[in-house]
Amino acid sequence: QAKLAGKDRYHLFDSDQDYDLRSHHESVERIRQGLLRDEFALHYQPKVNMHSGELIGAEALVRWQHPEQGLLPPDRFLPAIERHELGVQLGEWVIDSALSQIAAWQAEGLRVPVSVNISANHLQRADFAERLYLLLSLHPEVAPDQLQLEVLESSALADMNRVAETMATCTRMGVSFSLDDFGTGYSSLSYLKRLPAAELKIDRSFVRDMLHDADDLAILDGVLGLARAFRRRAVAEGVETEAQGELLLRLGCECAQGYGIARPMPPSALPGWAAGWRPPLRWTRQRRLGAE
Ligand code: C2E
Ligand code: MG
Ligand code: MG
Ligand code: MG
Numbered sequence: 001q002a003k004l005a006g007k008d009r010y011h012l013f014d015s016d017q018d019y020d021l022r023s024h025h026e027s028v029e030r031i032r033q034g035l036l037r038d039e040f041a042l043h044y045q046p047k048v049n050m051h052s053g054e055l056i057g058a059e060a061l062v063r064w065q066h067p068e069q070g071l072l073p074p075d076r077f078l079p080a081i082e083r084h085e086l087g088v089q090l091g092e093w094v095i096d097s098a099l100s101q102i103a104a105w106q107a108e109g110l111r112v113p114v115s116v117n118i119s120a121n122h123l124q125r126a127d128f129a130e131r132l133y134l135l136l137s138l139h140p141e142v143a144p145d146q147l148q149l150e151v152l153e154s155s156a157l158a159d160m161n162r163v164a165e166t167m168a169t170c171t172r173m174g175v176s177f178s179l180d181d182f183g184t185g186y187s188s189l190s191y192l193k194r195l196p197a198a199e200l201k202i203d204r205s206f207v208r209d210m211l212h213d214a215d216d217l218a219i220l221d222g223v224l225g226l227a228r229a230f231r232r233r234a235v236a237e238g239v240e241t242e243a244q245g246e247l248l249l250r251l252g253c254e255c256a257q258g259y260g261i262a263r264p265m266p267p268s269a270l271p272g273w274a275a276g277w278r279p280p281l282r283w284t285r286q287r288r289l290g291a292e
Contacts, residue, residue: 027080031064035090039065042097043264044114046273047235047257050245051286053279056255057113057148060098061264062090083121091122092131095147099139101267102146110271115148115178120155124162129169136173144174148199151177153185156195164194171196178235183223192230200227204238204258211243224253242280249286 034040040062047057064072081087098114105112122128136144149170156163167177178199179192183206192200202223209216220236227234236248239258248256262273 045264050283150180199233252288
């Protein structure tokens with residue numbers, strides 16, 4: 001309260017705002033406690049080649065096993081710490097935990113690259129690449145090319161030069177990048193040219209609507225053309241139905257993720273899933289239009 005005296009004194013009389021500040025502070029503290037008590041966990045969602053059925057990666061998605069509220073998805077707690085130091089600490093916990101998981105799967109005979117979501121605030125830290133190097137060195141059994149970082153295209157908005165530089169440094173270390181939710185940000189083509197991302201993840205809104213919205217189909221087709229022109233791998237998010245997968249394959253997009261393939265799962269379930277999954281026949285038979 002004392003800190004609000006002076007210039008912002010009126011806050012003391014604005015009960016709503018006062019309450020928001022206090023509840024924000026409380027959420028941050030609760031998340032800090034959760035991290036100390038080891039209540040966070042990563043679930044993994046497979047990324048596959050729909051045509052060959054090959055598992056090409058797994059995306060780590062953070063969950064909070066809350067003692068009273070059960071398993072909480074990231075949108076229930078990440079916003080509170082997005083611009084906070086604690087967000088960076090959780091981000092580092094996620095990277096470290098993902099690297100341990102890659103090593104554990106490798107020991108079981110499953111070699112699968114893992115992608116981790118990185119917040120804009122975390123990526124913009126001046127020491128991001130240095131800290132990543134440190135985390136990698138704690139897991140010498142994991143080759144850096146087994147780690148991919150997913151960043152929103154808007155992450156570079158605030159400081160394009162520095163983010164491009166950070167991405168270049170990490171790329172030299174062997175870590176690759178994916179531009180997440182691609183198509184929804186403010187990216188211009190010059191972003192795509194300057195950011196060294198090996199992969200574009202097409203936002204699931206385009207996939208969801210492409211079967212009945214000609215504009216979304218056009219955007220999707222355009223993004224796939226861009227990916228080919230810039231030699232980036234395209235991955236479609238949010239594939240829920242066979243028909244969506246089939247149309248993507250016809251458009252030349254083989255890589256995808258989505259509930260129709262697999263939901264995010266605890267790490268212990270992934271090796272069994274990978275051993276048993278077969279793509280639908282409609283997908284294995286489908287070839288890109290005009291590619292024969
Ligand atoms: P994202 O990186 O775009 O991840 C995809 C989200 O879509 C995940 O939700 C996933 O469960 C969901 N999803 C996957 N396939 C489908 C589908 O077919 N249909 C629908 N409706 N949804 C699907 P989740 O796990 O709740 O994560 C939401 C967002 O939270 C992520 O979006 C990512 O931006 C963020 N996030 C998740 N984990 C982390 C993390 O460890 N660090 C950071 N900084 N952000 C994270
Ligand atoms: Mg992602
Ligand atoms: Mg996404
Ligand atoms: Mg998203």
